[in-house]
Amino acid sequence: MNYDYTKINRLNYPHNYMYSSYQGKKFFNFYFQDRIKKIKSLQNINYEKYQQKLHQFIYPQVNKYLNKILVKKFSNDILLKKLNYNIKKNVSYNQYQFKPLSSFSIKKEIEIKSLLFSLINLQLNQKNTNLVKFWLDLLIQRFEVTKKIFPKYKVNFRKGYGNSNIVSLYLMLAISLILFFCSTKKIKYMNTLLKLSDLICSLDTKHLVKFVPKDTLSLILLIELLNIKLILKKNIKTKK
Numbered sequence: 733m734n735y736d737y738t739k740i741n742r743l744n745y746p747h748n749y750m751y752s753s754y755q756g757k758k759f760f761n762f763y764f765q766d767r768i769k770k771i772k773s774l775q776n777i778n779y780e781k782y783q784q785k786l787h788q789f790i791y792p793q794v795n796k797y798l799n800k801i802l803v804k805k806f807s808n809d810i811l812l813k814k815l816n817y818n819i820k821k822n823v824s825y826n827q828y829q830f831k832p833l834s835s836f837s838i839k840k841e842i843e844i845k846s847l848l849f850s851l852i853n854l855q856l857n858q859k860n861t862n863l864v865k866f867w868l869d870l871l872i873q874r875f876e877v878t879k880k881i882f883p884k885y886k887v888n889f890r891k892g893y894g895n896s897n898i899v900s901l902y903l904m905l906a907i908s909l910i911l912f913f914c915s916t917k918k919i920k921y922m923n924t925l926l927k928l929s930d931l932i933c934s935l936d937t938k939h940l941v942k943f944v945p946k947d948t949l950s951l952i953l954l955i956e957l958l959n960i961k962l963i964l965k966k967n968i969k970t971k972k
Contacts, residue, residue: 735762737930738770743897746879749927760964766933767957771815773937774946774953787900790849791948792825793856794907798951799823801914806958817954833863838870838889844881848904855911868912871905872924879931881905899943902932903952910952913959922959929956 737747802819806812812819833850836842847867854864870889875881881901882892909925912918932940932949940949 735766738766738934740934742879742931742934747930760960763960764957767929767953768815770933770937771950771953774941774950775815777937777941777946787945789826789828790852791945792823794852794948795820795951796823796825797856797911798955801955802951806955809958809961811954811958811961815954833860833867836867839887841887842885842889844883844885844892844901845904848901848908851908852904852911855908855915858915861915864908864912868908868921872920875905875924875928879927899932899935899940902928903944903949906932906952907948910955914955919963922956922963925956929953
């Protein structure tokens with residue numbers, strides 16, 4: 733299998749996609765095999781160690797929302813059967829009052845974890861898409877330049893600083909991107925999501941589940957995969 737983007741730890745060795753070689757149609761086979769392999773490795777892990785309390789309020793909500801997307805759009809997809817994936821239709825969660833997204837400003841220093849919580853919360857409640865787009869576009873610009881997410885960004889959102897190896901921040905941005913893509917179908921957000929997923933999938937599975945919930949990550953990878961299938965199918969039909 734030749735899917736270079738997840739071969740080594742991309743937190744330590746970011747990939748420069750601009751100089752990637754063209755592999756033709758076989759590239760998609762490599763991509764599908766890679767993602768399926770990661771999903772299966774997550775399924776085979778019987779424990780989770782992440783204990784960040786605040787995350788426990790947001791991840792179950794995300795899981796419920798993403799499961800609804802699976803039920804609505806992909807419940808009969810053969811890939812779900814191949815992975816023996818069980819869609820959970822009833823997911824319970826506790827409510828939590830996150831900081832309003834409107835309270836953030838590029839004129840102030842920004843803590844990214846707090847911003848991402850607010851972004852996700854607003855999307856789960858399907859409110860103020862323009863404000864979500866504004867912040868997501870800024871985050872995409874920063875990530876595309878550095879292939880890093882920093883815990884804090886200075887005034888004007890120009891430069892980040894701090895530990896860029898916080899895995900949960902990458903997952904939270906991936907959540908926000910998959911939610912926004914599913915609601916808008918704008919390919920730009922899928923494009924950045926693919927790079928984020930590559931980075932996350934390049935990390936050892938046992939390391940990942942220390943910091944992020946395997947169910948949420950599996951859902952993101954699965955819905956990404958199914959949407960790529962749809963995009964490829966539509967492109968083939970259009971060409972015909």
